[in-house]
Amino acid sequence: MTPARAGKTTDTTTRRIIRRVAWTVFALAMLAVAVEGSEYGTRDVYLQKIRLDRLRAEVARLNVEVDSLRKEVVAVKTSDARLERIARERYGMVRDNEILYRTGGVDDTVTAGSGKR
Numbered sequence: 001m002t003p004a005r006a007g008k009t010t011d012t013t014t015r016r017i018i019r020r021v022a023w024t025v026f027a028l029a030m031l032a033v034a035v036e037g038s039e040y041g042t043r044d045v046y047l048q049k050i051r052l053d054r055l056r057a058e059v060a061r062l063n064v065e066v067d068s069l070r071k072e073v074v075a076v077k078t079s080d081a082r083l084e085r086i087a088r089e090r091y092g093m094v095r096d097n098e099i100l101y102r103t104g105g106v107d108d109t110v111t112a113g114s115g116k117r
Helices: 003-036 042-078 080-091
Strands: none
Touching: 003 042, 042 080
């Protein structure tokens, strides 16, 4: 081999290596764009799955709460004793012949110097 031809072979080999590296980089870049560059990339899909799992758990919790409240409504509608207990505890209602005494509540305190209750 002549020295001129040896240089040409090295140049051709270097070009092939550069071309292969360039195509590999291009292929990897296109793969990255296909996976992450779309409207819903892999990270977005993962975050949406986490959000969906949280929302499903919230729906399950709310369904349990709704069932509990439905049972309470049925109990209040069917039991006069339960309705009376709620009226007395929550709303301070009394029967005609009863007197309600309130002690120690915030509304019953006397402000210093005002003389108000």
